[in-house]
Amino acid sequence: GPRVFLSELRTDLLSGWASEFIRGLVDSVSLQPDPSVFYAGVLWREVAFADYQRLLQETEYGGWVAAMGLVPNHFTISVNELSEQYDLPRLLDFVEESGFKLNLSGGRIKGSAAELLAQGSTLADRVEVNFQEGPREVPTCYYEFATRYFQADGRLFDGFIVSSADKIFESTKS
Secondary structure (H helix, E strand, O other), X not given: OOOOOOOOOOHHHOOHHHHHHHHHHHHXXXXXXXXXXXXXXXXXXXXXXXXXXXXXXXXXXXHHHHHHOEOOOEEEEEHHHOOOOOOHHHHHHHHHHOOOOEOOOOOOOEEEHXXXXXXXXXXXXXXXXXXXXXXXXXEOOEEEEEEEOEOOOOOEOOOOOHHHHOOHXXXXXX
């Protein structure tokens, strides 16, 4: 079934400016514990474009959330679950032939059967986001395609490849 992967932004590891800026955004919101928070969008005041860019330099995740709000960053399609027989290279060919650009940073396919997980992704679409100065076009969400392989114990690998998982924002670079 569907899975949700939640990321944590460790503001205690950021500079004083970034930590205070993000704390100011969060503190301006009063949230009720409700699942709708995961797709609520921007709950705080519009940020200045210069602040967005400054955050991106220090924390892509922080900059992205400041501008986009609380929405999914990407969706992963399990190649193993597709009803038609696709392998990852053939599926990525189909995605490209359909007019979507792929993220080639680190290679078209990241991971391998030896690592028990192989992935490829589109580049993020660009959308207009409201900043204090007015709307600006920025990268938004993208799609990832993953093939999982069987472990020695016969179970399908269920984890992540850290070297890929910590670079989820490579697909949002323009």
